[in-house]
Amino acid sequence: MTAGRVAERREAKVASIVDAAWKLAAEHGIAGISLYALARAVGMRQPSLYEYFDSKHALYDAMFADGNRQLFERIEAVSFPRDPRAAVKKYMRTFLDFALEDPARCELLFERHVPGFTPSPESYALAEEILGRAGTLLHEAGVTSQGDIDCVVAMVGGLMAAQLSNDPGGNRWSRHLNRLVDLYLDDVITRSNGR
């Protein structure tokens, strides 16, 4: 099953378009990407983009998958401590740092800033994989109930959203991450001992 020169060239072109789209998104916001400007950025006319993406939403879907792949690779490159609680903290910190370093990417991946966009099941699978790893680490740290996992997810997401809307580039909210995780994990343990 050789890739073929055609498919290879095509994939490279798709990747270069997605890269250019990220740059435009950083400049004008994720919803501010214009297909005209994007095409010009990669040396094309606007209709030629439809050779690579069936619609603008398909482009967003490719960016969604690409962003999650970036996060996945970032996580893969991190070595997590043995201690489950420390591992949870490092995982969440990795996630939060990644989310905060590119607002436009964050808007697409974790907030829902593109009006009609919903990721395709294939693209969403990677996101679920990443969320699943968080669940596994939390499980090892003693957080076994779905409700508790939900709470941690909501807390981290809340820190991310507040940080990004109210103090982008700063750490007014993100600095509380470790303490909040500790607080919640302690409570889970207390509750499990109590019964």
Next chain:
Amino acid sequence: MTAGRVAERREAKVASIVDAAWKLAAEHGIAGISLYALARAVGMRQPSLYEYFDSKHALYDAMFADGNRQLFERIEAVSFPRDPRAAVKKYMRTFLDFALEDPARCELLFERHVPGFTPSPESYALAEEILGRAGTLLHEAGVTSQGDIDCVVAMVGGLMAAQLSNDPGGNRWSRHLNRLVDLYLDDVITRSNGR
């Protein structure tokens, strides 16, 4: 300073347009409002709307102010317990219920789902008033540092966002509100006793 029949009629018209806009927003999402459809809904042609709003963003600004006024009135109608902690919980519950009962309104007021929109200072003042009351109640409950107030705000916002994106209409996240508030307030007290 009589209102004048003209100004009165005008205000009524503005209000009816904003009401129609909320209905369209509930149907097509906050970003899915079309000025053409909105004008038709109030028996006008699209350019006539510009008699009442200088731009679409001005309409969103009026809706933002209107939504915050709705929340303010909702809060005003609630009688809060003497006990500071119970008051905080009821305040947050009132807020969360309000936010979750209309996703489109929530998108405009608390998430940032309208690409280029930022509320005007005048409209934002009401939102700050509402946030300020939360701060006051938290203060009375022993939460005095800005960092701790930030954390509670982030947690409630996190629950809201997670609830709305992953289980709209349900209570998978919102049911944890009281417990999370208790958990955090207990921790604040513990910390203040420790030093």
Next chain:
DNA sequence: GGATTGTACCTATCAGCGATAGGAAGTCAA
């Protein structure tokens, strides 16, 4: 190696959007 098929791009054009220009009625006040 020439014919055939598919790839990759183009120009021209469409319908939808928010926004503006300019004009025609209707309403109000001197």
Next chain:
DNA sequence: TTGACTTCCTATCGCTGATAGGTACAATCC
């Protein structure tokens, strides 16, 4: 009654995403 203001209209603009149809080039097949 007259003049100014209010309210709405039609026509049109520029921009957006999307489609139609055509052309040059590359890859593949006989």
